[in-house]
Amino acid sequence: MLPLKEVIVLLSIIYGITSVSLKNEEARNNTQRNLRRFPPNFLFGVATSSYQIEGAWNEGGKGWSMWDHLMRTDPDHMADGKTGDIAANSYHLYKRDIEMMKELGVKIYRFSISWPRILPFGRPDYVNPEGVAYYNNLINELLANDITPFVTIYHWELPQNLNEQGGWLTENIVDWLGDYARVLFQNFGDRVKHWLTINEPYIHCNNGYGRGNHPPRIQSPGIAFYECGRNILLAHARAYHIYKEEFAFQGGQIAIVISSDMGMPSDDSESSAEAVEDYRAFYVGQYMDPIFSANGNYPQRLIDRVANASASQGLSQSRLRPFTQEQIDYIRGTSDFLALNHYTSKYVYRNSSIIGTFQVPSHQDDAFVGTYVDPSWTQGGTWLFTYAPGLYKLLVHLKERYNNPTIYVTENGFGDWATGLIDENRVAYLRGYTNAVLDAIDAGVDIRGYCSWSLMDNFEWAAGFTLRFGLYEVDFEDPNRTRRPRKAALVYKEIIRSRVIDPNYNPDPYLEDSNSSAIVVKTSALFILVSAIIHKLL
Structure with missing residues (x-):
């Protein structure tokens, strides 16, 4: 006792x-x-893409994508020699993925559909019933759990046989993408009300047709890069018009996904101000202006700089092939909202130090600007530096330049080489950038939602599994691909629950x-x- x-x-x-x-x-x-509180109708979500998480590369009647071809022919091109053949195995574990979304409390799931899983040969002559069934199951499970699907039609997963017929360098792809989009609208449009046509034209064209570190690994930054972008804009417009003309009765919306860093002047000089305007014309305006500006077409700065550089290189025509007036009118206004992907910011300058630093010809040489980051910014992956005010500045810039479009942030997140559940840098990034969204709302930006990239660790393209963006950690050494929430997942869950940071x-x-x-x-x-x-x- x-x-x-x-x-x-x-x-x-x-x-x-x-x-x-x-x-x-x-x-x-x-x-x-x-x-401060997020508005009651503000939507939080998470994002992924098909090749990065699904796996099942040769299951369920799926055809080869150009990534599958690269994995078979040159797997050593990946940073870790790994492939996306299994990835996070979401083809088989999609119900667990949705459980994770329920744990977080998100209301949006942005995912992409694999073109070769639906059309194994790229064309609508044969529609794969197993592929349709998979996405039907996914969509139905999302809706049963009160999660809204935001569906990306094309997230870099081009069927290999279409790639071999010219891919994004032939204007035939305008018809190919349109036919594929029509199949998706027919099969899923009764339930999907938010469509995203093409993910990140600049990144896709630069990596696939400029730098050549993504398939089809073409290195032509001054010619193929521009042709790829031109065809993407036309293909996007085709999908948009098909939806509006044939499927308007479904009552949905359709947009394109534009990626953009925030370019800021390095000082108060006139040369820095000019450099920033050129940077924005090349890295934002090339894809934004033709759709969202009042007159359409490429930015005049972009047209003039490429034309002048082409002439100085002895060419009789600009390497930037112009649109006809009919094409300008066809593309202009083809987005019901702006889907924005943003990760980082840069300071922009122009002086003699950058002479001779760019490949000729290239869009980098055409723009002729230098960039750098503040060394005090937290670094994640090689290209990602944390500067949350950059998102606020970008959102305000888009509001002012493009007449305040409705915006959803469809990707924003912190990638790191580190594994483990204690991810303080990702937590700080998440808090900082969601605060920037609140600042933009206060400034009158019409922003309706925010999606964190990514729901879980995935196959991060040429970086393989070395770069981790996931709110949930995936054990890629475990055949079961076990998922566990990181600290950032729990912080995001609390932001969503309380609607405050x-x-x-x-x-x-x-x-x-x-x-x-x-x-x-x-x-x-x-x-x-x-x-x-x-x-x-x-």
Whole structure:
């Protein structure tokens, strides 16, 4: 039997622990009441793409994509020599993926459909019923869990036989993509109300047809790069018009996904201001202006600089093939909203130090600007540096330049070489960039939703599995591809639940239930249990 004095001390300690937990919870609630809130209709989501997560590369009647071809012919091109043959195995684990979305509380899932899984030979002569069934199951499961599908029609997964017939360098692809899009509208449009035609034209054309580090690995940054972009704009417009003319009765919306860093002047000089305008013309306006500007067409700065550079290189015509007026009119206005992918920012300059630093010809040489980042910015992957105000500045710029379009941020996230569940850099990135979204809302930007890239670790293209973007960690050495939430997932969950960004919220990803109210309950239960034991001893 314990002495009465020791019993009192023990009870006091337990009571003190409980009181501190309750006070911490109350303090956190008070803090949250004083923080800015996301509007009640603002939608949070997560994003992925088919090749990066699905796996099942040769299952279910799927044909070869140009990535499948690269994996068979040159797997050593990947940073780790790995392939996307299995990836995160979401073809078989999609229900677990949706469970994760439910855990987070998201209302949007942005995913892409694999062109060769639906049309194994690229054309609509044969529609693969197993592929249709897979995406029907995925879409139905999402809707059953109150999650809205945002479906990307093309996320870089071109059927290999179409690639061999010219891919994005032939204007035939305008018809090919249109026919493929029509099949998707026919099969899924009764339930999918948000369509995204093509993901990141600049990145796709630069990596596939400029730098050549993605398939089809063509290195032509001054010619094929522009032709790829031109055909992407025409193909996007074709898909848009097919939807509006043949499927308007479905009542959905359709847009294109544009990627953009934020280019900022390096100083107050006139040369920096000019450099920024040229940077934005080449890296944003090339794909934005033809769709979202009042007059359509490429930015005049882009047209003039490529024409002048082409002439100086002895060419009789510009390497940037012009649109006809009919094509300009066909492309202009073909987006019901702007789907924006943003990750990082750059300072932009132009001086003699960049002379001779670019390949000739190339779009980099045509733009003729230099860029750098602030060394104080947190670095993730090789190209990703954290500067959250850049997103705010970009959103305000788009509002002012393109007459305040409706915007969804369809990708934003932090990639790191590190594994593990404690991802403080990703947490800081997430808080900073969602705060930038709140700043943009306060500034009058018509932004309706935000999607974190990515729901889970995936096959990160040429980086293989070395670069991790996931809110959930995937164990790629485990045949079961086990997924576990990182700290950033729990922080995002709390932002979604509370609709505020609480800088003091500090979950422990190693606890099954890490919210503070659960800690209070567990402490209170401990108090009751110990009290009962002591009572029995007495």
